[in-house]
Amino acid sequence: MIESALKQDLSRAFSACYDINIPADEISIQPTRREFEGSHTLVCFPYLKQTRKSPEQTAEGLGSWLVENSVVVSGYNVVKGFLNIVVEDSSWLQEFSGILASENYGNFPDRKEEVMIEYSSPNTNKPLHLGHLRNNFLGWSVAEILKANGYSVHKVQIINDRGIHICKSMVAWQRYGDGETPAETGKKGDKLVGDYYVRFDREYKTEIKELVEQGIPEEEAKKEAPILKEAQEMLLRWEQKDPEAVHLWERMNGWVYSGFDQTYKQMGVDFDKLYYESETYLLGKEEVLKGLEKGIFFRKEDGSVWVDLSKEGLDQKLLLRSDGTSVYMTQDIGTAILRFRDFPEIIRQIYTVGNEQEYHFRVLFLILDKLGYSWAKECYHLSYGMVDLPTGKMKSREGTVVDADDLMNEMIATAEEHTRELGKIEGFSGEEARELYEMVGLGALKFFLLKVDPKKRMLFDPNESIQFQGNTAPFIQYTHARISAILRKAEQLGISANEVPETGSLHEVERMLINMLGDYPGRVAEAGQNYAPDIIAQFVFDLSKEYNRFYQEISIFSEDDEELRTFRVALSAVVARVIRHGMSLLGINVPEQM
Helix, strand or coil: CHHHHHHHHHHHHHHHHHCCCCCHHHCCEEECCCCCCCCEEEECHHHHHHHCCCHHHHHHHHHHHHHHHCCCEEEEEEECCEEEEEECHHHHHHHHHHHHHCCCCCCCCCCCCEEEEECCCCECCCCCEHHHHHHHHHHHHHHHHHHHCCCEEEEEEEEECCCHHHHHHHHHHHHHCCCCCHHHHCCCHHHHHHHHHHHHHHHHHHHHHHHHHCCCCHHHHHHHCHHHHHHHHHHHHHHCCCHHHHHHHHHHHHHHHHHHHHHHHHHCCCCCEEEEHHHHHHHHHHHHHHHHHCCCCEECCCCCEEEECHHHCCCEEEEECCCCCECHHHHHHHHHHHHHHHCCCEEEEEEEEEHHHHHHHHHHHHHHHHCCCHHHHHEEEEEECCEEECCECCCHHHCCCCEHHHHHHHHHHHHHHHHHHCCCCCCCCHHHHHHHHHHHHHHHHHHHHHCCCCCCCEECCHHHHCCCCCCCHHHHHHHHHHHHHHHHHHHHCCCCCCCCCCCCCCCHHHHHHHHHHHHHHHHHHHHHHHCCHHHHHHHHHHHHHHHHHHHHHCCCCCCCCHHHHHHHHHHHHHHHHHHHHHHHHCCCCCCCCC
């Protein structure tokens, strides 16, 4: 690799020019700014105490030595204390030749290490929404990036299939459903159950209002509303395995799972193993009671069980209610323990959950550590910001959520409108056009949600995401389709896409493309270390933008030099391959034509 060779040569240059020993791996090189000649820049200021020269003198000495002694360097220029290095074209061609020959470029060797990543983790009282889309796309993409980094990855979710929120939908359906089913209504099961969750909230508010009008204080009315009492009773009956309650729970959850499966299929995400809260909360209760016996936890006068984390700078946290029912924390304790039992070789468990749960996971990991589980320190919360809309924050119980299915279908419809307007489906069959609309619409949605640093809160703009210009998936997809057309023409003309000349004079944009291609494995590694798909998204956009500059400034098929013509076809092919690989890590397909 050019950068590695430059660092080795710079280490030698420091020794020869200034008699100082600076190991190659301690030398930092950055990209040269566009307005200056060169591709790699050494900032000399950090080394002045050792060289005992001015910034310009230090840079001049190193540059002069490199030109005379390095087989990689052909020239240099100094701007104040910045040494801008010009690399030999033969070195660029050698670098490109190695990339071209690499069959698995962008993927690292098997590390023989396993990690687990959790994402989605919905409640079975409502359909998936816009927030779930960011969660699923983020978790799935991080899993793929970790695979590219050589890890064996287990993709899992915990389905929150029990608790008071589930019972609310069950009670509302019993009261007002008149026995209706998804088959009878033509609704997806998750949407039907979600409707009854909204109905519960509406009736609950009505009952509170009626109680307040009868003279009962509002806070008391909230606790005494009959429909809430019914839901609480339903939860107790379910935990006591009452056959009627369990049957209704299984029936309504079955409707929801069928709906979820359809949504996941359209999203393009999958899981290796599913965990259910109903199967893990009892293990969590057992662990809490063991911790109580050992004095790790304590019981209050009302019978509830708590953990005191005041020494850790936090507060007290409820683990079991006074009636013995569990809370989310109880379930998460059991789930974590079960996963490490199921997969004892995993070195890290990653939870993809919104940043409003940061406190929850700090507490969870501390509790697991107090219970004596050494792997607790290897649990990591992949926190991400919420997705905002122009209309404000989403509220599931009020029915103001942007439904995931509706949004995906709207994106596909918008993609159809845009591609038709731009005339990008000429010669497509009806089925091919539908596949393209879905590829563009869902690609636009995924890319827009993944191109932002996961930690940042973001505003989703559907119209901006679908544009064919700018930092969008359609722009990248169109670039790939453009290269595919070039490669088809090259094949017709009998031009190979696998040959590289040993020598030749390269254009500046060709050097830039090779330089960017050489950076790709490093970006994959960086994205894996930081669990950050936005690093991949930015790279693929920058590469596509640079290729479009290449396309505008340089002739391919009108080039008289046969070797250069062949090289440019090969360069185009590798750019397309890297675009495909990068977009696949984001879960986005790219078309061969559009």
